[in-house]
Amino acid sequence: MTYHSGRHFLQLPGPTNTPERVLRALSKPTIDHRGPEFKELTPRLLEGMRWLFRTEQAVFIYPASGSGAWECALVNTLSPGDKVLSFQQGFFASGWTNVARSYGLEVQVEPWDPRRGLTPEAILNVLEEGERGDEIKAILLVHNETSTGVTTDIKAIGRALRESGHPALLLVDSVSSLAAMDYFHDDWGIDVTISGSQKGITLPPGLCVVAASARALQAHDSARLPRSYWDWSAQLEFNEQGVFPYTPATNLLYGLDEALSMLREEGLSNVFARHAEFGEATRAAVQAWDLELFALNLREASNALTAVLVPEGYNADDLRAVILNRFDMSLGTGLGDFKGDLFRIGHLGDLNRLTLMGTLAGVEMGLALTGVPHSQGGVAAAMKHMMKGVIL
Ligand SMILES: *Cc1c(COP(=O)(O)O)cnc(C)c1O
Numbered sequence: 001m002t003y004h005s006g007r008h009f010l011q012l013p014g015p016t017n018t019p020e021r022v023l024r025a026l027s028k029p030t031i032d033h034r035g036p037e038f039k040e041l042t043p044r045l046l047e048g049m050r051w052l053f054r055t056e057q058a059v060f061i062y063p064a065s066g067s068g069a070w071e072c073a074l075v076n077t078l079s080p081g082d083k084v085l086s087f088q089q090g091f092f093a094s095g096w097t098n099v100a101r102s103y104g105l106e107v108q109v110e111p112w113d114p115r116r117g118l119t120p121e122a123i124l125n126v127l128e129e130g131e132r133g134d135e136i137k138a139i140l141l142v143h144n145e146t147s148t149g150v151t152t153d154i155k156a157i158g159r160a161l162r163e164s165g166h167p168a169l170l171l172v173d174s175v176s177s178l179a180a181m182d183y184f185h186d187d188w189g190i191d192v193t194i195s196g197s198q199k200g201i202t203l204p205p206g207l208c209v210v211a212a213s214a215r216a217l218q219a220h221d222s223a224r225l226p227r228s229y230w231d232w233s234a235q236l237e238f239n240e241q242g243v244f245p246y247t248p249a250t251n252l253l254y255g256l257d258e259a260l261s262m263l264r265e266e267g268l269s270n271v272f273a274r275h276a277e278f279g280e281a282t283r284a285a286v287q288a289w290d291l292e293l294f295a296l297n298l299r300e301a302s303n304a305l306t307a308v309l310v311p312e313g314y315n316a317d318d319l320r321a322v323i324l325n326r327f328d329m330s331l332g333t334g335l336g337d338f339k340g341d342l343f344r345i346g347h348l349g350d351l352n353r354l355t356l357m358g359t360l361a362g363v364e365m366g367l368a369l370t371g372v373p374h375s376q377g378g379v380a381a382a383m384k385h386m387m388k389g390v391i392l
Pocket of ligand 1: 014065066067068092142144145146173174175176196205
């Protein structure tokens, strides 16, 4: 490997850049996970996660990746043979349905254009299909589909579902939306929200977090899918005492403590406004380049990442390789069916205006070097947009 001076640009939509403060917190010596100091940390973290999920109900923290949390949501609320509903939102939505199938759930996957956000109507149409709709026990949705850069209006869906009176549980993946855009677990009527540490929360990979409503806890009482490690009962019982039923990822928990402090210091509304500005500036650049956003509707284009299609006959991974080799920047690849067709610019987590400008400059130079047909001026367009947000 060639040596690159300066800092690597990790502009993936996860894992994201870990701030210095969090790195320092991670490097503290590991303590007794049953000792008095640890027993003060646990309740502070659970309270912090309640604040981030905007919930007053149960929250859980596990040492696992986001995919583990998918499993956690299912095994705690459902029984073998239960029917669950999902839509073709993209790579992560299908990942979750694969887990559901492995556990013997009956998964109904409805077709959907992954370039658009899911609508309440699409869901209600299925739920209102008579007996077939009545049988649905849970709906699995992805808030921000990281493979497509399309955000779904979960608030509207939550409201429509509650108004319909249908008893299905609403399970939502917020892995790449939590701490990057508005999310209200309680107000939106979500039953289980799952997320991970390595995206908006800015920790390295390794923790997953889960919020569960009272309805979800009630479902847990009669759910019969096999569960052990993920069982909410043990977790609740031990968390009550300030500890975990196993050896927790102590150092990642230090990091979480610091990351939550940083989010509080910045203020969640400022965090979300920053992400919105970065999303808009990036889209302004893509437009100026005359490239195509994967998201068809600007309103649904994600503020956490931007998925950009490359023209026919060009390979997005060749572009990514040149950008990595020449400018030491990692961009997200096309996942699943989109491999080679698009690249993804991550703009969530710990970054500022100049980090984003450097990122966009790297993309613009990469486009020129690889001969991908485009117009110049994307960086200039992003700067122009960004300056509107700067108050002198
Ligand atoms: C990253 C991601 C996941 C998977 O998380 P892992 O930590 O890689 O297991 C799930 N859902 C979405 C939307 C994601 O962005």
